[in-house]
């Protein structure tokens with residue numbers, strides 16, 4: 205019998221950050237597709253849209269008017285999923301019915317006054333302003349006593365549920381640590397307790413040696429397709445220095461981060477020749493006053509497209525009931541991305 | 549200050565089956581929507597489609613010809629994510645890079661020879677034939693030594709990644725227990741160890757008393773919106789008798805199951821006046837030769853539509869990075885569904 209081959213045979217891969225597995229089916233990209241095709245979003249947007257509630261000077265649903273901002277702009281979401289001044293309390297019926305009130309703040313961050321840009325189309329200097337604002341928001345929100353986690357993220361593209369094409373991201377800050385960072389907290393703490401090194405520092409070392417899944421790097425950051433990637437062209441951005449959260453980023457690191465984000469988003473847009481949809485988000489230590497020495501700052505990019513600008517990967521039946529499943533291997537995806545990176 | 553109100557204030561709910569939480573934002577359904585609208589699939593299909601690879605008598609991509617089947621039909625997926633005869637093996641590089649080969653079988657189950665039907669449009673007697681086939685498949689696959697979990701599921705609707713509208717479901721059987729049933733195995737075993745009763749039996753008792761989230765029931769099964777539901781109109785079908793897997797279903801229970809599936813799918817189609825998309829799947833005990841006395845057979849329905857036939861809930865940025873979030877409460881969803889159930 206042939207020997208097991210990662211590039212040929214179905215297998216499971218372990219995600220040490222969550223402790224969970226993903227099913228990889230390398231042979232499967234050949235199956236025929238008669239399913240849903242996404243509409244290609246029309247990409248000609250005006251630089252200013254009078255009906256957009258994020259453009260400078262416009263009035264939002266709440267009746268508030270945006271300032272005539274020239275770089276970035278942040279405001280509390282008028283329809284936030286989390287709210288600040290709600291009463292504390294719990295609802296419990298028996299052992300198995302348990303709810304707890306949850307306080308928090310949802311903010312919207314406009315990346316640019318220009319309605320027609322994306323991160324990939326902004327200059328490094330302008331991306332740097334977004335990074336600066338993330339840092340400022342993190343500092344401000346984490347200083348609130350009742351905030352124990354700050355989730356910074358972006359949904360890009362209508363296929364990713366983005367309800368307005370104006371370039372923007374969000375920050376949701378809340379009293380409890382959400383499920384995904386909670387898993388990463390446990391896994392990284394365990395690893396640190398055993399090795400006195402961060403899990404991601406060790407992982408990064410391995411990947412830099414192997415050079416099979418690395419996409420692009422600079423002095424401060426590495427972008428790679430993680431061995432356990434779920435989404436077809438998923439990547440992770442890892443800081444070379446081991447630090448816990450964006451509040452600790454130096455000026456030089458913020459420049460490095462801006463550059464690597466630009467390189468990555470520009471590369472993504474080349475994969476299928478369209479503005480590449482994704483959800484991305486920063487994972488960092490909880491702001492609960494604990495130390496978290498094992499936590500290692502990183503950012504995830506989860507893009508849904510699989511074969512073309514119009515065919516995405518569906519995480520549905522088996523994936524919802526069983527576990528995530530992917531078709532092309534992370535190594536193949538990394539090769540595609542690496543081949544499209546511009547010399548930086 | 550007002551007191552905490554489940555119907556008003558953002559809160560978290562605990563899912564005892566997985567040990568994870570969901571964020572509920574009852575006030576949030578009011579936000580404006582400028583995002584993606586799904587195309588309404590055209591619903592006039594012929595009873596027989598000569599180009600469909602699932603219709604009776606047609607030839608599949610593999611070159612094989614379907615029989616002229618009159619009820620249900622099952623075959624091994626020509627492009628299965630899992631394969632049988634692959635070599636065992638592992639790939640390990642350092643501590644943090646781990647893969648293992650995974651053996652399995654993927655089958656496709658045609659629910660009906662009619663290209664134009666859905667479960668909701670089939671007679672109870674014909675749904676019963678699908679249930680019979682699920683039972684038969686479970687028995688056959690679980691008898692294979694190397695199969696330790698059998699996942700039965702259906703993706704319905706192009707919005708759920710269904711690549712062919714002919715009514716069909718799938719069975720993926722494999723050597724390891726996937727992530728979701730593994731969580732449920734742990735949680736149910738723990739509960740059983742403490743209470744000597746099944747978690748879902750106790751939960752069902754509570755819900756039948758409260759009557760707030762129950763949608764429909766008969767002698768053998770109850771459909772309800774679980775307290776911890778993630779998807780807007782998510783439901784769970786729980787057997788009144790505590791048994792572990794579909795292999796143990798009696799004839800009367802199979803009739804009851806068929807009836808309740810019909811009632812539920814017919815109800816779903818009434819919510820927005822369209823054939824309601826969803827992914828559904830059966831969770832049951834692993835077929836690993838262990839006892840699993842705590843396991844309690846159930847079926848999940850995860851439908852994505854939120855506000856209309858064309859606006860779905862996106863599980864994206866915050867949900868991917870943090871945890872699932874929902875807008876309408878499970879109680880409100882249950883009221884809608886209950887109001888649409890036909891007298892059975």
Ligand SMILES: O=P(O)(O)O[C@H]1O[C@H](CO)[C@@H](O)[C@H](O)[C@H]1O
Pocket residue numbers: 235239517518519520521522523529703708709710711712
């Ligand atoms: O097997 P199908 O119908 O071709 O494919 C569909 O269901 C599978 C199992 O949930 C998913 O992995 C695919 O992403 C989805 O498109």
Ligand SMILES: O=P(O)(O)O[C@H]1O[C@H](CO)[C@@H](O)[C@H](O)[C@H]1O
Pocket residue numbers: 359364365366367368579583861862863864865866867873
């Ligand atoms: O906040 P938005 O852009 O209106 O909404 C989008 O992002 C949110 C956070 O990931 C999700 O909960 C919504 O389902 C999605 O449509």
